[in-house]
Amino acid sequence: MDRAIAIVVELLILAALVFSLFWGVRLVLFDLWLGPKYKPVITGLLVVVGGMAMVFLIAHLISFYPP
Numbered sequence: 001m002d003r004a005i006a007i008v009v010e011l012l013i014l015a016a017l018v019f020s021l022f023w024g025v026r027l028v029l030f031d032l033w034l035g036p037k038y039k040p041v042i043t044g045l046l047v048v049v050g051g052m053a054m055v056f057l058i059a060h061l062i063s064f065y066p067p
Contacts (some may be wrong), residue, residue: 007061014057022046 027048034042 003065007065010061011054011058013055018050018053018057022049022050 026042029042030036031038
């Protein structure tokens with residue numbers, strides 16, 4: 001039970017970190033180069049990449065977290 005709680009806490013922290021990172025990338029892209037017509041495409045791309053990062057982190061924590 002302690003292992004599951006620790007994994008969930010670490011995932012919440014890592015999800016906040018990934019979200020902040022990709023939100024910053026999105027802000028830089030739209031403030032410096034891209035117009036609003038690319039907003040849905042870039043947002044979708046960042047959601048997909050963020051989802052893949054979270055799947056990797058979940059698999060890594062479940063596989064390598066000590067029992």
